[in-house]
Amino acid sequence: xxxxxxxIFGEIKNLKTMKKLIYLxxxxxxxxxxxxxxxxxxxxxxxxxxxxxxxxxxxxxSGKIIIPFGKYTYCFTExxxxxxxxxxxxxxxxxxxxxxxxxxxEVLGYDNAPDKLCEGLVRIxxxxxxxxxNENGEIIIQPQFEAAMPFSKGYSAVCIGGTLAKDGEYxxxxxxxxxxxxKNGGVVVKVIYEDLRNINxxxxxxxxxxxxSISIE
Numbered sequence: 001x002x003x004x005x006x007x008i009f010g011e012i013k014n015l016k017t018m019k020k021l022i023y024l025x026x027x028x029x030x031x032x033x034x035x036x037x038x039x040x041x042x043x044x045x046x047x048x049x050x051x052x053x054x055x056x057x058x059x060x061x062s063g064k065i066i067i068p069f070g071k072y073t074y075c076f077t078e079x080x081x082x083x084x085x086x087x088x089x090x091x092x093x094x095x096x097x098x099x100x101x102x103x104x105x106e107v108l109g110y111d112n113a114p115d116k117l118c119e120g121l122v123r124i125x126x127x128x129x130x131x132x133x134n135e136n137g138e139i140i141i142q143p144q145f146e147a148a149m150p151f152s153k154g155y156s157a158v159c160i161g162g163t164l165a166k167d168g169e170y171x172x173x174x175x176x177x178x179x180x181x182x183k184n185g186g187v188v189v190k191v192i193y194e195d196l197r198n199i200n201x202x203x204x205x206x207x208x209x210x211x212x213s214i215s216i217e
Contacts, residue, residue, distance in 0.1 A: 040061050042059065042066055042081075042084075043061075043079060044056055044075050044077065044078045044079075044080070045058065045059045045065075045069070046069070053074065055070065056072070056074070057069040057070070057071060057072075057075065058080050058084070067101070072087060073087040073088065073089055076094070076113070080099070081135075082098065082136045083096050083098060083104065083133075083136060083137035084096070087114075093106050094106065094107040094108075094113075095107065096124070096137055098137050105133060106125050107122060107125075108122075108123040108124060108125045118150035118152070119150075119151040119154065119183070120183075121133065121150075121151050121183065122135075123148055124139065124143060125143055126143040129143035129146070130143055131143035132148070132156070132185075140185070141184075141185040145160060146176055147159035147162075147173040147176065149198065151183065152198050152200065154183060155181065155198050155203075155216075156181050156198070157178055157180055157197065158179055158180070158181055158191065159173050159177065159178050159191075160176060160191050161175070161176040162176020177191050177194075178191060178194070178196035179191030179196065180198065180203060188216050189203065189216065193205040193206055194208075203215070
């Protein structure tokens with residue numbers, strides 16, 4: 001009698017173990033499929049040859065439509081890995097979205113288009129301040145500047161304070177204080193100058209209305 005009980009108990013135990021193994025296998029398969037889908041870089045596809053309003057979406061490597069044509073007014077990113085820049089139907093401006101189509105942040109607009117990645121960073125804005133994010137959609141430098149130039153040779157000229165003025169068709173920042181930051185947001189030239197130019201790594205500052213070259217230590 002005891003042997004029969006032990007046998008039944010062993011079968012029940014084996015059944016529980018088998019169910020657990022099946023469950024873990026299904027979870028593993030699901031995670032693998034999900035990971036594969038997330039790692040599959042999407043490609044912009046348009047219903048016509050031209051990039052026109054409401055005619056683009058994104059497909060995966062198998063040609064399956066992942067983001068339907070016309071869901072966004074414009075899709076500016078050609079290859080959608082972790083972040084794409086789009087324009088929305090219900091609000092002006094340019095926005096970065098992730099693969100789940102969550103809005104990550106607003107991208108700075110320049111010359112009637114969203115800012116482009118320069119040295120791996122794109123300018124973003126929030127509450128009138130400018131910062132930087134990388135191609136993965138991660139904010140690297142929080143919005144804190146009134147103006148910021150694209151990175152060049154590892155540095156960006158930034159401005160605090162001042163006001164906007166017109167220079168032809170463009171807005172420029174005047175009467176602010178300019179300095180220089182690196183890609184981590186560290187200040188390498190104090191934000192104290194009337195103006196600053198970073199020309200291929202050659203740094204010039206304007207102080208007391210006089211331009212001069214300076215070196216970065």
